[in-house]
Amino acid sequence: MTTQQTASAAAGAKVFPGSDSRRYNYFEPKGRKATHYEDVTVDVQPDPERYLLQDWIISFGDGTPTYSKSWTALRCADWHRFRAPDQEWERTHYQRQSTIVGMIQNVVDNARRAGAPQRFDKAWVGVLQNHVGAFKHVEYGLGTALMRAQRYGYTQMVNNAILTNASYKLRFAQDLTLYLAEIATDIGGFDLDAGKAHWMDDPIWQPCREAVEHIRAAADFLEQYFAANLVFEPLVGELFRSGFVMQLAAAQNDFATPSVVSAAEADYERNLANAVELFALLVGDPVHGEANRAVLQDWFGRHSALAARAALQLQPLWSLPRVKVAGFLAAYEQARNRVAAIGREVGFVADLPPILVAEPAPIADVAVAGSAE
Amino acid sequence: MPDGLTLNKITSQKGISIGEAARRVADLGWTPSYVQEAMSFPTDYKITKAPRDPMKQVLRSYFPMQEEKDNRVYGALDAALRGDMFRNVEPRWIEWMKLFLAIIPFPEISAARSMATLGQLAPGDDLRTGFTMQMIDEFRHSTIQMNLKKWYMENYIDPAGFDITEKAFGKCYATTIGRQFGEAFLTGDAITASNIYLQVVAETAFTNTLFVAMPSEAARNGDYALPTVFLSVQSDESRHIGNGHSMLMSVLKEPDNHLLLERDIRYSFWQNHMIVDAAIGTIIEYGTKHRDKTKESYAELWHRWIFEDYYRTYLLPLEKYGIKIHHDDVHEAFDSIVKKNYVHKIAQFFSAGWWANFWRIEAMTERDFDWFESKYPGWYDEFGVWWENYAKLSKPGSVPITFADTGYVYPHRCWSSLVPCVIREDFQVDEVDGELFTYASEVDRWTHKEAFAAEYQGRPTPAMGRFSGRRQWEEVYDGWDLADAIKDMGFVRPDGKTLVAQPHLSFEEKDMWTLDHVRGHTIRSPLLALRAMTPEQRRAHIDEYRKGFTIRRV
Numbered sequence: 001m002t003t004q005q006t007a008s009a010a011a012g013a014k015v016f017p018g019s020d021s022r023r024y025n026y027f028e029p030k031g032r033k034a035t036h037y038e039d040v041t042v043d044v045q046p047d048p049e050r051y052l053l054q055d056w057i058i059s060f061g062d063g064t065p066t067y068s069k070s071w072t073a074l075r076c077a078d079w080h081r082f083r084a085p086d087q088e089w090e091r092t093h094y095q096r097q098s099t100i101v102g103m104i105q106n107v108v109d110n111a112r113r114a115g116a117p118q119r120f121d122k123a124w125v126g127v128l129q130n131h132v133g134a135f136k137h138v139e140y141g142l143g144t145a146l147m148r149a150q151r152y153g154y155t156q157m158v159n160n161a162i163l164t165n166a167s168y169k170l171r172f173a174q175d176l177t178l179y180l181a182e183i184a185t186d187i188g189g190f191d192l193d194a195g196k197a198h199w200m201d202d203p204i205w206q207p208c209r210e211a212v213e214h215i216r217a218a219a220d221f222l223e224q225y226f227a228a229n230l231v232f233e234p235l236v237g238e239l240f241r242s243g244f245v246m247q248l249a250a251a252q253n254d255f256a257t258p259s260v261v262s263a264a265e266a267d268y269e270r271n272l273a274n275a276v277e278l279f280a281l282l283v284g285d286p287v288h289g290e291a292n293r294a295v296l297q298d299w300f301g302r303h304s305a306l307a308a309r310a311a312l313q314l315q316p317l318w319s320l321p322r323v324k325v326a327g328f329l330a331a332y333e334q335a336r337n338r339v340a341a342i343g344r345e346v347g348f349v350a351d352l353p354p355i356l357v358a359e360p361a362p363i364a365d366v367a368v369a370g371s372a373e
Numbered sequence: 374m375p376d377g378l379t380l381n382k383i384t385s386q387k388g389i390s391i392g393e394a395a396r397r398v399a400d401l402g403w404t405p406s407y408v409q410e411a412m413s414f415p416t417d418y419k420i421t422k423a424p425r426d427p428m429k430q431v432l433r434s435y436f437p438m439q440e441e442k443d444n445r446v447y448g449a450l451d452a453a454l455r456g457d458m459f460r461n462v463e464p465r466w467i468e469w470m471k472l473f474l475a476i477i478p479f480p481e482i483s484a485a486r487s488m489a490t491l492g493q494l495a496p497g498d499d500l501r502t503g504f505t506m507q508m509i510d511e512f513r514h515s516t517i518q519m520n521l522k523k524w525y526m527e528n529y530i531d532p533a534g535f536d537i538t539e540k541a542f543g544k545c546y547a548t549t550i551g552r553q554f555g556e557a558f559l560t561g562d563a564i565t566a567s568n569i570y571l572q573v574v575a576e577t578a579f580t581n582t583l584f585v586a587m588p589s590e591a592a593r594n595g596d597y598a599l600p601t602v603f604l605s606v607q608s609d610e611s612r613h614i615g616n617g618h619s620m621l622m623s624v625l626k627e628p629d630n631h632l633l634l635e636r637d638i639r640y641s642f643w644q645n646h647m648i649v650d651a652a653i654g655t656i657i658e659y660g661t662k663h664r665d666k667t668k669e670s671y672a673e674l675w676h677r678w679i680f681e682d683y684y685r686t687y688l689l690p691l692e693k694y695g696i697k698i699h700h701d702d703v704h705e706a707f708d709s710i711v712k713k714n715y716v717h718k719i720a721q722f723f724s725a726g727w728w729a730n731f732w733r734i735e736a737m738t739e740r741d742f743d744w745f746e747s748k749y750p751g752w753y754d755e756f757g758v759w760w761e762n763y764a765k766l767s768k769p770g771s772v773p774i775t776f777a778d779t780g781y782v783y784p785h786r787c788w789s790s791l792v793p794c795v796i797r798e799d800f801q802v803d804e805v806d807g808e809l810f811t812y813a814s815e816v817d818r819w820t821h822k823e824a825f826a827a828e829y830q831g832r833p834t835p836a837m838g839r840f841s842g843r844r845q846w847e848e849v850y851d852g853w854d855l856a857d858a859i860k861d862m863g864f865v866r867p868d869g870k871t872l873v874a875q876p877h878l879s880f881e882e883k884d885m886w887t888l889d890h891v892r893g894h895t896i897r898s899p900l901l902a903l904r905a906m907t908p909e910q911r912r913a914h915i916d917e918y919r920k921g922f923t924i925r926r927v
Binding site for chain 1: 386387388389393394397398400401402403405406407408409410411413415431432433436437439440443447457459460461462463464467478479482485486487488489490492493501502504505508509512513514515516517519520523526527528529530531532533536537538539540542543544549552553556557559560561562791827834835836837838839840841842843844846849862866867868870871873880881882885
């Protein structure tokens, strides 16, 4: 019995016990059949409570194993239930990221060929230089926070959802950086260092930087994921990208910037869907749901205070464009409604007080490199 | 057409240079002033110098490149099916892929996780894009390998073993060895794990045997899918090697780190040798039907990739920075392959415990003997009879070879690498924290007792990892009947009785072993037995063990 007994080694060449067992059979698919995402994702990060017979075999110096449930304050009766709604695995991730990169490159190339940047309104150029330039650091800060967070989840599904989120944020931070650098070659006097100077020193951006630094510094990886996607993004990220840049740019002769920024809005829809699915599952947990809700409520209280302050401090930006086609109050109201709706979807209270009186910060006092004209 | 309207004038639009792009991207980082990030990944190293990125990486060129690589991979898989690859593929080869592909996605995704570590620990932001790409690459590798395995499961004649793959990964004694490799990427001292073990040793040295040498053997066995996937994977590794070298250069700058670097390069090199050479050496030498004597043996491949390419051009130059390199370990590793038959003894062990596997191993034949003898003179005298016995005992109803009267002594297991202590004369025993442990070699003993400890040569090393868990598979099933252990692991086909593993490649139901065929034999842990001995008995046992054994014909 040392030689092969059949001519072909193709499926179906022989019938014998197990010859038709052609599906991964060790996990429960979420739907009737396992999706491709589930097949390539589920159980790759093992668990002593499932199949890891010999337990984790290396620990940290303090005895913590390779993966530990203690790395978050949230608890779950079954962490393996989570499936990312965007079903992302390597191939779909590269396809989507590559499409976005191509789309942005086309938009930028075509805009530059048409001489569009030279026709941007002068005041708007100042906004791009100082404030879109500052905002790229927001994206980078969130991306690096999430890159750290993807180490700590208890399943492959949780960690891969956070990993792709980090990938999207870091790509967009670079998209903005390179976009500004390229249009700068067409616009005389465009100061590429001004964005970072505003990010570091401009009072308009300091509460925003503080909020991002708090997300980066949070020790609990799910607090980072929660604060980024369920608090900061709807209150500040979308407010700036959609409520400011995308609504105002066209009126300043700028069709390119909204196209670049639109990619991040689409990224966020996917990241939000993943995050909502995870946190809703945790709040709905039959054993730990109530305790989890209390933790989320606490996180929301802390991070929403920082994010709301950051959002309100951005208000003067809406006064900068020469052609004013959208206002801060409406944009903030939309953000407030958005975060409340997210809270309802997940199962925690995310109501923030409306703005009663809005006083713009005195932007004339801002004295940093490359200030808006 | 007027000059101003030529396509050339339009398409030659000036952009920013790669260098400028990379510089701008690296300037995205800042030093926080409102709240400092807690350093969540422990390390005993000091890192003050920011690593540089000589490759000037940016994501906008990365994603399209990777998509294109993917398109080629998936296109090739489709073409392989259209070309009826599985009609001609060697089952001997594909069976070993059940083991290899059960292991490898976990180390890959562990490497992705470990980029969190390096991203946070590395000062500055110059290399952040490099780490980001590596993180996404490893996500790619993990899921592309899971996809390849699914593809084998769907198209190869015997899907059993592929169908339980991640469950099998958690249960099998052999996959636990692979897990030692993967967990070492992300647990314990962050620099030890993510930079030295993963990037400087595993990726720079051993991916050459894993992802280059092995695919070549796959192609020789009619498997065009594995080379397609793994050479695409390997094309990412060159970037990771660059990341690792830049990080290493930063770490080297601090003289205080030199002692730890010596420790970690030594531990990592030896353990990579023990684990990767055991698995990949066996798969390349024993998973093939291709016996052309002009092709390189694993020993020759090792000499080319590890000794010449890695040791001579990468490790040796580190000495000029003041790092002590353990040349004797490198020579000893090579000797273990060419003089001490490390790979052949591991293959012998895999076949001795075939019933505990979730893949098939067929007996070596005269044609194989001939090749082995030509590449490893003296091979037949030591291993020929073993494989002849194996062939004789492959029929259901025979005594499982582990329990047959062959003279084979079931090996102790190394507490450090988890590989069995197959080079008997190198066997070591020592006490750590008052408990007795067994080791495959002196370096393995040193690894557990000295390197993985809270203090190294008088220096506190609180961040260093510790060996933990139920490290020895035999201890878990000590006293169990074979049939019960196999059932407990789930290595049984859907009919509830036929074993997934078989000691042959027959696809006839009548030739297949069932639980009843292996019932009545008991698993024993050599370590527990050793611990139960008196000191005198133990000394005698160790002496006897080091003498080795001679295989008798059954």
